[in-house]
Amino acid sequence: MDMEQVNAMDFGDFVDVFGNVIERCPLVAAAVWSQRPFADPGDLEARFCAFLDALPQEGQEGILRCHPDLAGRELQRGTLTAESQREQRAAGLQGLAAAERDHLAMLNAQYRARFGFPFVLAARLRDPASVARELERRLHCPPAQELRTALGEVKTIGRLRLADLLGTEPARL
Amino acid sequence: MDMEQVNAMDFGDFVDVFGNVIERCPLVAAAVWSQRPFADPGDLEARFCAFLDALPQEGQEGILRCHPDLAGRELQRGTLTAESQREQRAAGLQGLAAAERDHLAMLNAQYRARFGFPFVLAARLRDPASVARELERRLHCPPAQELRTALGEVKTIGRLRLADLLGTEPARL
Known part of the structure; x- marks a missing residue:
């Protein structure tokens, strides 16, 4: 899958494909979709990580509790x-x-x-x-x-x- | 279910029970568990709402996209x-x-x-x-x-x- 395909996805397709990048937290992929277009795979990775970093502590604990x-x-x-x-x-x-x-x-x-x-x-x-x-x-x-x-x-x-x-x-x- | 029972739940039980209060976002219940004990049902409600309000805009959009x-x-x-x-x-x-x-x-x-x-x-x-x-x-x-x-x-x-x-x-x- 290349970035052109990724950037062309509507949010439903995007969440279907990337919804479990963060275990049982499709919300994260659904949020990251707001940041498209993505320059390259590293940019997409960085957006997932940035969303996790920006969560309040209880949100980060919540992410862990879904594992x-x-x-x-x-x-x-x-x-x-x-x-x-x-x-x-x-x-x-x-x-x-x-x-x-x-x-x-x-x-x-x-x-x-x-x-x-x-x-x-x-x-x-x-x-x-x-x-x-x-x-x-x-x-x-x-x-x-x-x-x-x-x-x-x-x-x-x-x-x-x-x-x-x-x-x-x-x-x- | 009374608040004493709710406050006695471990995070696994809590997410099992309240994980779909926010549609397909068990992360929210998993995060709210950090705020226990809850004084009463209104307090529990307020914690769910406060978590949503504290999300960055893309996170709020992500919540909506899980519906x-x-x-x-x-x-x-x-x-x-x-x-x-x-x-x-x-x-x-x-x-x-x-x-x-x-x-x-x-x-x-x-x-x-x-x-x-x-x-x-x-x-x-x-x-x-x-x-x-x-x-x-x-x-x-x-x-x-x-x-x-x-x-x-x-x-x-x-x-x-x-x-x-x-x-x-x-x-x-």
């Missing part, structure tokens, strides 16, 4: 979005032994209780051991720092999804 | 959210003759082309004739005024949905 747990119930039940399913599969989270799954579930619950949002990580760049290590590490970070880190992961996930949709290499990973 | 057309293809196909389905049915939009449906479709298309978002109206307070009249009237409003009017309708829809969920009378209609 599923990694290796959580939704993966088991098959109710993830197609993008999340693919990413969690790529990280090898679908084939975990029960003990590993329980360990991650315990860490996820501790993380949610501490920060008030789920642990978000660009999973497809990881394997199960590094997901668990990163969760254990971030569990002890100060809340303000952790919000910034988590939002950075949302952006990385978004860049990878945009690159998939546009058939480009993701910028600035 | 379906009234009497549009989604009503025909049965792909509306349960809340929208009920509201459009209450306005008598399901039983329209083909000519009335085509007339509304033409007006909706004109409105989308002029403003860059769909015509949003708290439909359950209307009947088909008043929906068409209101669409014809608002089609000629200045864009900045129309954005404010449309956002007011989003809030009215949200208040009615909250009142349904909480079993209360909606405030400030």
